[in-house]
Amino acid sequence: MRNWRTRAGEIDIIARQGEWLVFVEVRSRRAARAGGAPALGRPADSVTPRKQMQLARLAQAYLAEMPWQGLARIDVIAIEFGPDDRAASLEHYRDAVGG
Numbered sequence: 001m002r003n004w005r006t007r008a009g010e011i012d013i014i015a016r017q018g019e020w021l022v023f024v025e026v027r028s029r030r031a032a033r034a035g036g037a038p039a040l041g042r043p044a045d046s047v048t049p050r051k052q053m054q055l056a057r058l059a060q061a062y063l064a065e066m067p068w069q070g071l072a073r074i075d076v077i078a079i080e081f082g083p084d085d086r087a088a089s090l091e092h093y094r095d096a097v098g099g
Contacts (some may be wrong), residue, residue: 002022004038004058004062006058006061007060008057008058009054009058010058011023011024011025011055011058011059011062012024012025012026013026013077014062016064018036019070019071020070020071020072021063021068021071021072021073022055022073022074022075023055023058023062023069023073023074023075024049024057024074024075024076025055025075025076025077025097026076027043027044027047027076027077027078027079027081027083028043028078028080028081029041029043029045029046029079029080030078030080030081030083030084030085031081031083031084032087035090039076042078042080042089043078043079043080043091044076044078044091044093044096047096047097049074050059051060052074052096052098053098055097056074056097056098059072059074067080070096071094073094073098074096074097074098075092075093075094075095075096076092076093076097077090077091077092077093077095078090078091078092078093
């Protein structure tokens with residue numbers, strides 16, 4: 001499914017995995033040109049406690065609007081791009097919020 005937006009924010013991806021409804025936050029960062037270290041820290045580090053609370057509220061709002069009888073979770077996908085703009089690494093944090 002595509003992203004879902006409200007006045008309060010948006011969920012990047014909503015997907016179904018078996019009995020799970022998965023809300024996915026995608027974060028990316030580009031590595032610095034010299035040294036290869038991410039310029040702004042790791043992508044997953046940008047999912048602050050405040051952002052986690054916002055994601056939980058958005059997921060609750062979605063579930064209130066689109067009832068789901070199965071399980072639900074919030075995952076984070078973190079992508080780091082190298083200096084050549086190719087994906088250097090991708091990490092999937094399952095049940096990253098409220099787990």
